[in-house]
Amino acid sequence: MPVAPPRPKDLPLTALRAFEAAARLGGFAAAAQELGVTPGAITAHIKQLEHSLGAPLFARTPRGVRLTTLGQQALPNFTHAFDALGTAIGDLRAAAAPRTVHIATLPAIAQLWLSPRLPALRVAAPDITISITALEQPPNLKRSPYDLSLFFDDTPQGRLAPDVIFPVCAPALAARLNGPQDISRFPCLSDATWSEDWALWAQSLPDPPAIARGPTFSLYALAVEETVNGAGLLIGHESLVSGHLADGRLVAPFASRVTLPRGLRLWSDRPLRPGSAARLIADWLRRAPLASPSPPVTQGACKPPPPTAPAP
Amino acid sequence: MPVAPPRPKDLPLTALRAFEAAARLGGFAAAAQELGVTPGAITAHIKQLEHSLGAPLFARTPRGVRLTTLGQQALPNFTHAFDALGTAIGDLRAAAAPRTVHIATLPAIAQLWLSPRLPALRVAAPDITISITALEQPPNLKRSPYDLSLFFDDTPQGRLAPDVIFPVCAPALAARLNGPQDISRFPCLSDATWSEDWALWAQSLPDPPAIARGPTFSLYALAVEETVNGAGLLIGHESLVSGHLADGRLVAPFASRVTLPRGLRLWSDRPLRPGSAARLIADWLRRAPLASPSPPVTQGACKPPPPTAPAP
DNA sequence: TGGCAGCCTTAATTTTTCTGACCCTAGATT
DNA sequence: AATCTAGGGTCAGAAAAATTAAGGCTGCCA
Numbered sequence: 001m002p003v004a005p006p007r008p009k010d011l012p013l014t015a016l017r018a019f020e021a022a023a024r025l026g027g028f029a030a031a032a033q034e035l036g037v038t039p040g041a042i043t044a045h046i047k048q049l050e051h052s053l054g055a056p057l058f059a060r061t062p063r064g065v066r067l068t069t070l071g072q073q074a075l076p077n078f079t080h081a082f083d084a085l086g087t088a089i090g091d092l093r094a095a096a097a098p099r100t101v102h103i104a105t106l107p108a109i110a111q112l113w114l115s116p117r118l119p120a121l122r123v124a125a126p127d128i129t130i131s132i133t134a135l136e137q138p139p140n141l142k143r144s145p146y147d148l149s150l151f152f153d154d155t156p157q158g159r160l161a162p163d164v165i166f167p168v169c170a171p172a173l174a175a176r177l178n179g180p181q182d183i184s185r186f187p188c189l190s191d192a193t194w195s196e197d198w199a200l201w202a203q204s205l206p207d208p209p210a211i212a213r214g215p216t217f218s219l220y221a222l223a224v225e226e227t228v229n230g231a232g233l234l235i236g237h238e239s240l241v242s243g244h245l246a247d248g249r250l251v252a253p254f255a256s257r258v259t260l261p262r263g264l265r266l267w268s269d270r271p272l273r274p275g276s277a278a279r280l281i282a283d284w285l286r287r288a289p290l291a292s293p294s295p296p297v298t299q300g301a302c303k304p305p306p307p308t309a310p311a312p
Numbered sequence: 313m314p315v316a317p318p319r320p321k322d323l324p325l326t327a328l329r330a331f332e333a334a335a336r337l338g339g340f341a342a343a344a345q346e347l348g349v350t351p352g353a354i355t356a357h358i359k360q361l362e363h364s365l366g367a368p369l370f371a372r373t374p375r376g377v378r379l380t381t382l383g384q385q386a387l388p389n390f391t392h393a394f395d396a397l398g399t400a401i402g403d404l405r406a407a408a409a410p411r412t413v414h415i416a417t418l419p420a421i422a423q424l425w426l427s428p429r430l431p432a433l434r435v436a437a438p439d440i441t442i443s444i445t446a447l448e449q450p451p452n453l454k455r456s457p458y459d460l461s462l463f464f465d466d467t468p469q470g471r472l473a474p475d476v477i478f479p480v481c482a483p484a485l486a487a488r489l490n491g492p493q494d495i496s497r498f499p500c501l502s503d504a505t506w507s508e509d510w511a512l513w514a515q516s517l518p519d520p521p522a523i524a525r526g527p528t529f530s531l532y533a534l535a536v537e538e539t540v541n542g543a544g545l546l547i548g549h550e551s552l553v554s555g556h557l558a559d560g561r562l563v564a565p566f567a568s569r570v571t572l573p574r575g576l577r578l579w580s581d582r583p584l585r586p587g588s589a590a591r592l593i594a595d596w597l598r599r600a601p602l603a604s605p606s607p608p609v610t611q612g613a614c615k616p617p618p619p620t621a622p623a624p
Numbered sequence: 625t626g627g628c629a630g631c632c633t634t635a636a637t638t639t640t641t642c643t644g645a646c647c648c649t650a651g652a653t654t
Numbered sequence: 655a656a657t658c659t660a661g662g663g664t665c666a667g668a669a670a671a672a673t674t675a676a677g678g679c680t681g682c683c684a
Contacts, residue, residue: 625684
């Protein structure tokens with residue numbers, strides 16, 4: 001029985017984090033995604049934890065896992081502890097790089113909404129470094145190294161704009177349209193993550209036209225480019241295409257617009273101290289000045305509806 | 313710019329724990345000891361952390377490290393967060409094994425104080441499993457998997473007994489002693505971690521005798537055994553040798569006793585819920601019934617007092 | 625019913641982390 | 655001054671963790 005060598009290692013931190021994520025999210029796969037590891041790693045961690053505790057934390061069912069009573073008891077404590085750790089990390093990051101702001105957003109938003117505003121933002125806050133990370137899903141801000149999230153969702157708090165959708169196309173193509181029923185004669189481009197867009201819009205019409213399915217894009221910005229090039233019609237999200245409408249690269253050929261229950265939302269899960277860089281950037285983005293001083297459009301269409309340009 | 317692969321790994325937990333320990337304990341070596349890793353691992357972790365933050369957390373000096381302002385700001389948050397995590401772990405352990413108590417103690421205390429009480433304790437609490445780990449240093453209970461600590465220290469709260477020291481020896485050897493001055497004629501055994509014992513005791517005498525240095529033991533219990541076998545005189549700690557005195561294996565040949573400012577202390581850094589196994593064991597140990605119904609003992613003079621064999 | 629997709633598990637390989645033995649520096653000791 | 659000691663830092667090799675890829679099980683859907 002040696003006294004020096006045996007190190008009384010406590011429960012491993014990484015395994016506990018895996019447990020907390022799996023318990024909170026209700027599955028190993030979801031936990032793996034949040035933690036940026038593979039499901040196999042989560043399996044191994046939970047198993048190690050259960051072995052060292054001598055009791056199961058999850059009940060394995062054919063369709064995923066379920067927390068045992070023991071796991072249910074433990075979860076709130078760990079969630080609280082890891083939240084505290086996340087806050088400490090955030091504060092440390094902020095203190096180490098006080099003039100840097102990390103923003104997480106959708107690729108489409110990054111390219112079509114954020115990017116056009118960056119030049120003016122750089123002028124407005126020249127000493128602040130802005131780092132933008134494109135993600136498909138909003139991250140858990142309490143656990144991720146981002147200060148702000150900018151995504152579409154249905155929470156009204158912090159909303160920058162509602163999500164208003166309507167068809168858009170290149171001016172040349174619009175000239176060949178006489179009404180919504182003509183849609184079926186042209187390809188309808190769609191985005192993989194917003195595949196319902198066309199149906200949602202069409203339902204709002206008294207006489208829903210047939211939609212000719214066109215190419216699907218995994219990057220909305222790419223679909224926008226293709227539309228500019230005349231590849232067909234695309235459902236435009238007002239927040240994302242207003243720049244293209246403003247300078248005439250795209251037009252909205254029909255008057256019918258649908259406002260979805262979700263909206264473009266900017267938020268933070270940490271308190272933003274007044275005067276902090278993240279607060280400054282968030283405030284500036286909420287005022288959302290789209291720099292382009294271009295004239296409100298152009299429109300070309302059969303029945304040119306309300307000129308599409310919003311006034312700042 | 314791939315969107316799927318890049319995993320936005322946050323600050324690594326293990327590195328943060330290393331930082332917290334190093335900052336709290338004031339050095340990488342101390343942190344390494346608490347975490348049960350080598351200093352080299354701490355160095356690497358801190359370096360990784362500082363690299364990913366882009367700012368130093370410690371200022372390296374030739375004699376150790378010093379926290380930077382950044383590090384000082386961050387420390388309290390992390391200490392709090394890891395404390396919360398430690399509490400969560402403790403609760404989880406307790407819930408998973410509700411009738412198990414883990415005690416950390418000195419090897420000497422484990423063998424000479426705790427061990428004799430275990431049989432009665434098992435009778436008193438037959439459903440509780442008691443696990444004893446011998447450590448040279450009291451662990452940080454907020455971070456270690458122990459419910460109770462039992463060590464000598466100078467905090468009065470939770471003290472079970474003062475640390476009273478006085479020479480002890482085998483009865484046969486005591487017969488050859490006529491007074492403290494005879495000490496110099498026999499080897500004086502000592503324990504490596506309590507090397508000052510002899511000096512402390514000798515200073516209390518009006519005419520301090522010379523101490524003939526004898527063998528040094530790294531295990532006090534071994535020194536006690538050797539003393540029983542007649543190898544010489546040893547400074548007895550009352551808490552640890554009362555059993556041997558009670559049954560006559562050892563005697564205290566001199567009346568002079570020194571009470572040190574420290575004492576035997578049982579404590580926990582977590583709240584012990586009433587009715588929990590740890591609370592039951594702690595309460596029982598405080599009542600400290602030493603099973604042997606032997607008479608209170610002895611106190612010695614130069615002429616060996618009690619005959620050597622009482623029977624339990 | 626048969627294919628398909630979701631979810632967890634497992635085994636073998638690769639990557640990351642830790643160790644162990646060494647060096648370096650500067651204050652304390654002789 | 656020379657030596658000792660108590661920190662940290664460094665690097666090759668060993669141990670541990672994550673990945674990749676394959677596999678089982680179930681329910682959904684055509």
